[in-house]
Amino acid sequence: MLNLQDxxxxxxxxxxxxxGQEKILTMxxxxxxxxxxxxxxxxxxxxxxxxxxxxxxRIIIVSPLISLMQDQVSRxxxxxxxxxxxxxxxxxxxxxxxxxxxxEQYQFIYASPEMLANPQIMEKFKQLSVGLLVIDEAHCxxxxxxxxxxxxLKLNQVRKSLKMPLTLMMTxxxxxxxxxxxxxxxxxxxxxxxxxxxxxxxxxxxLSARVCKNQREKDDLLVKLVSKLHxxxxxxxxxxxxxxxxAALLNHDTSKRVEAYHGGMEGQYRFRIQQQFMNKxxxxxxxxxxxxxxxxxxxVRYVIHYHLPGNxxxxxxxxxRAGRDGKPSLAILLYEPNDRYLQANLIxxxxxxxxxxxxxxxHPQVMKKNDAFRVVKYYYENHFSSDQAISFLNxxxxxxxxGLQQMYQYIFTPGCRRKVLLNHFDEQLxxxxxxxxxxxxxxxxxxxxxxxxxxxxxxxxDFRQQNAVKDWHEVLKxxxxxxx
Amino acid sequence: xxxxxxxxxxSSSSQWRRSKAIKNILIGxxxxxxxxxxxxxxxxxxxxxxxxxxxxxxxxxxAKLKQAELVKADSELQILLxxxxxxxxxxLLASLPELTLFxxxxxxxxxxxxxxxxxxxQIVSEYSYSNNHYYPQTIGLLDSQLIxxxxxxxxxxxxxxxxxxxxxxxxxxxxxxxxxxxxxxxLSGHHLSGQTDAQIGQTQGKSPTVISLTxxxxxxxxxxxxxxKPNSKLQPLTxxxxxxxxxxxxxxxxxxxxxxxxxxxxxxxxxxxxKLTTAYEHLLEAAIVLPQNDIPFQRxxxxxxxxxxxxxxxxxxxxxxxxxxxxxxxxxDFFNFRLFQIxxxxxxx
Numbered sequence: 001m002l003n004l005q006d007x008x009x010x011x012x013x014x015x016x017x018x019x020g021q022e023k024i025l026t027m028x029x030x031x032x033x034x035x036x037x038x039x040x041x042x043x044x045x046x047x048x049x050x051x052x053x054x055x056x057x058r059i060i061i062v063s064p065l066i067s068l069m070q071d072q073v074s075r076x077x078x079x080x081x082x083x084x085x086x087x088x089x090x091x092x093x094x095x096x097x098x099x100x101x102x103x104e105q106y107q108f109i110y111a112s113p114e115m116l117a118n119p120q121i122m123e124k125f126k127q128l129s130v131g132l133l134v135i136d137e138a139h140c141x142x143x144x145x146x147x148x149x150x151x152x153l154k155l156n157q158v159r160k161s162l163k164m165p166l167t168l169m170m171t172x173x174x175x176x177x178x179x180x181x182x183x184x185x186x187x188x189x190x191x192x193x194x195x196x197x198x199x200x201x202x203x204x205x206x207l208s209a210r211v212c213k214n215q216r217e218k219d220d221l222l223v224k225l226v227s228k229l230h231x232x233x234x235x236x237x238x239x240x241x242x243x244x245x246x247a248a249l250l251n252h253d254t255s256k257r258v259e260a261y262h263g264g265m266e267g268q269y270r271f272r273i274q275q276q277f278m279n280k281x282x283x284x285x286x287x288x289x290x291x292x293x294x295x296x297x298x299x300v301r302y303v304i305h306y307h308l309p310g311n312x313x314x315x316x317x318x319x320x321r322a323g324r325d326g327k328p329s330l331a332i333l334l335y336e337p338n339d340r341y342l343q344a345n346l347i348x349x350x351x352x353x354x355x356x357x358x359x360x361x362x363h364p365q366v367m368k369k370n371d372a373f374r375v376v377k378y379y380y381e382n383h384f385s386s387d388q389a390i391s392f393l394n395x396x397x398x399x400x401x402x403g404l405q406q407m408y409q410y411i412f413t414p415g416c417r418r419k420v421l422l423n424h425f426d427e428q429l430x431x432x433x434x435x436x437x438x439x440x441x442x443x444x445x446x447x448x449x450x451x452x453x454x455x456x457x458x459x460x461x462d463f464r465q466q467n468a469v470k471d472w473h474e475v476l477k478x479x480x481x482x483x484x
Numbered sequence: 485x486x487x488x489x490x491x492x493x494x495s496s497s498s499q500w501r502r503s504k505a506i507k508n509i510l511i512g513x514x515x516x517x518x519x520x521x522x523x524x525x526x527x528x529x530x531x532x533x534x535x536x537x538x539x540x541x542x543x544x545x546x547a548k549l550k551q552a553e554l555v556k557a558d559s560e561l562q563i564l565l566x567x568x569x570x571x572x573x574x575x576l577l578a579s580l581p582e583l584t585l586f587x588x589x590x591x592x593x594x595x596x597x598x599x600x601x602x603x604x605x606q607i608v609s610e611y612s613y614s615n616n617h618y619y620p621q622t623i624g625l626l627d628s629q630l631i632x633x634x635x636x637x638x639x640x641x642x643x644x645x646x647x648x649x650x651x652x653x654x655x656x657x658x659x660x661x662x663x664x665x666x667x668x669x670x671l672s673g674h675h676l677s678g679q680t681d682a683q684i685g686q687t688q689g690k691s692p693t694v695i696s697l698t699x700x701x702x703x704x705x706x707x708x709x710x711x712x713k714p715n716s717k718l719q720p721l722t723x724x725x726x727x728x729x730x731x732x733x734x735x736x737x738x739x740x741x742x743x744x745x746x747x748x749x750x751x752x753x754x755x756x757x758x759k760l761t762t763a764y765e766h767l768l769e770a771a772i773v774l775p776q777n778d779i780p781f782q783r784x785x786x787x788x789x790x791x792x793x794x795x796x797x798x799x800x801x802x803x804x805x806x807x808x809x810x811x812x813x814x815x816x817d818f819f820n821f822r823l824f825q826i827x828x829x830x831x832x833x
Contacts (some may be wrong), residue, residue: 075619078618103526268624269680269681271621273680279675471665472665472668475671475676476648476651476668477613477648479609479648479673480609480612480647
């Protein structure tokens with residue numbers, strides 16, 4: 001009989017599983033499909049990595065975000081798996097040819113749903129033996145989810161083409177309705193799938209939000225907070241330009257070492273910022289949501305939202321990057337009235353007006369050239385009428401607006417913030433969650449006592465690495481260990 | 485990179501230059517017009533040396549330089565260095581490695597080489613510490629494969645010692661320690677994150693653009709050295725980096741023109757399934773980028789027309805517009821006019 005604890009130690013050196021991991025693995029090893037709701041930081045990657053290590057089988061992982069996939073590839077490589085590849089629209093023709101010609105050599109194949117919708121690629125995939133199909137961020141399948149991706153709807157066909165392999169669907173955030181929808185879309189009966197739902201509640205993260213009069217007041221408060229908060233922090237922005245401006249402001253007005261990070265930056269630059277953050281050479285990263293998905297830094301002590309995210313799911317994901325070591329951590333959301341317009345504009349810009357959708361239906365060649373119309377293109381190619389497409393898009397826009405509305409409810413709630421968050425996931429707050437005052441700024445007067453809170457709870461892990469500039473001879477010597 | 489700094493470096497105090505053309509030349513936007521201006525400005529060798537490295541805010545950059553009184557600028561964004569601008573240019577040049585190396589970074593994809601070498605250094609560094617758990621830099625699939633293969637083939641052969649000595653030797657030879665600092669501060673490896681250009685710039689009191697340019701020129705120099713050592717262990721890292729002087733399609737048109745004297749340009753266009761105007765552009769491209777002796781000017785340019793144009797050409801060819809020439813020479817077409825200019829510029833070069 002296989003002892004999973006021993007396998008965990010053997011392959012990864014860990015002594016204990018995180019909650020839910022062992023149960024999910026046991027199910028999978030018994031050949032049962034699983035829909036797992038694991039909180040961010042719950043160790044999703046380890047699940048299929050250990051499964052692959054034990055069974056020596058090939059794993060296909062469908063994932064929606066290119067940056068996330070690239071991060072995951074790096075992480076698997078970091079953890080010692082070298083036969084890993086990501087098949088996304090970011091690769092060019094030559095690279096794709098190379099991958100296709102060597103597909104059998106890879107044990108972990110990440111693919112975007114768009115790639116799997118390509119018949120030629122799918123032909124190649126059909127020839128592979130697949131031990132496990134992993135659908136990451138499975139909530140994207142659900143039209144009820146805010147991140148709905150049309151190509152995810154084809155995953156049931158993909159699964160059939162792959163001869164119905166064992167399937168693990170994972171997400172950090174899915175309501176009951178979304179979970180049902182996921183199974184329906186995948187054409188899987190409830191009894192075919194074991195649902196393992198872990199609480200999304202991250203008890204070690206204190207929740208707080210502050211409504212400021214204007215941006216000036218927000219900036220002043222941010223400077224005060226950042227000057228004193230202990231440990232590493234991430235500050236999230238909806239705009240790349242603001243992330244850069246605020247990083248410059250914080251570098252100027254505080255003694256902290258701050259860098260900006262967003263998808264518009266060159267790859268090597270981003271690599272260095274990530275490395276410096278992990279190696280404690282910088283204290284704070286001012287980032288867009290592109291940051292932090294695949295990088296496992298356990299000791300982030302606080303996450304501040306300078307701009308509110310589009311919905312509660314995303315908010316949970318992003319604050320979940322704090323306190324992965326289980327130690328007390330802090331989530332702060334800063335809001336000022338103009339933020340409302342920023343988010344509303346983002347939503348407006350995402351959806352075409354009704355008459356544009358009609359125009360695109362009449363001139364489909366326009367859609368081919370512009371990825372911004374991929375959702376309309378999907379409806380068109382799948383023979384939905386223009387009226388149906390307009391209706392779907394309007395419904396989706398409504399959902400986005402509802403998602404935003406729920407964020408406002410979170411910000412302006414007169415009660416417990418944790419309750420608002422958990423209610424969203426159909427989860428109830430258990431009484432012992434309030435055993436101490438470490439919950440939110442409703443139960444503890446955080447905004448007058450945040451400095452005390454900071455000193456009491458937020459411990460900076462070990463020493464602060466100094467960026468002492470070394471002479472080039474020293475750098476070169478330390479790069480290559482001489483084994484004389 | 486800051487386009488304003490780049491414009492200063494490639495401007496002149498004696499020749500008005502089109503700022504947009506300078507940018508297009510450096511990023512290698514291959515049109516006959518850009519190639520012609522490169523020839524006119526003496527920047528043909530630098531064509532494409534900053535491929536993919538420049539932003540698109542030319543109006544802002546020129547406005548910034550004008551406001552700082554570093555250039556004079558006209559309404560078409562042509563610029564001329566002021567005295568202050570010339571001084572600044574000299575200072576910039578003094579803070580950089582030899583700028584003639586740019587010619588090499590136009591002929592080879594140095595940015596790609598630098599990424600390959602950076603990954604190779606990281607892998608060998610981690611290997612020297614027997615560390616298998618690290619995040620490798622992502623540099624594109626095919627280049628990663630190339631480095632992986634190179635590493636596997638060579639790792640048994642004292643790679644850490646080899647890389648250390650090679651880099652040490654290269655950096656020792658540099659004229660200034662500050663260049664060696666810039667080069668090494670940027671590297672990533674075991675417990676070394678590597679600094680960004682902005683961070684290095686802050687330490688050295690230089691702009692990030694100067695740091696980026698310094699790095700580019702140093703990598704160019706290193707690549708240049710490796711290319712002259714075909715037996716170097718690092719030779720595989722230099723594969724497939726050469727950039728063709730002439731585009732494939734233009735080369736094909738030009739070869740047909742040279743090999744089949746009986747074919748008219750119209751016939752060549754027909755055979756190649758390209759527009760006649762494209763065939764003319766291909767021949768102009770060849771005339772600009774290939775050595776003068778390789779161009780059959782006597783076949784391309786009617787001697788009588790050439791005589792006529794010689795008689796009326798102004799001292800400054802750059803100021804001579806087709807419109808003016810056309811008024812003086814009956815039935816002049818743009819192809820012959822431009823070809824004449826190219827020939828003249830090449831003769832005086």
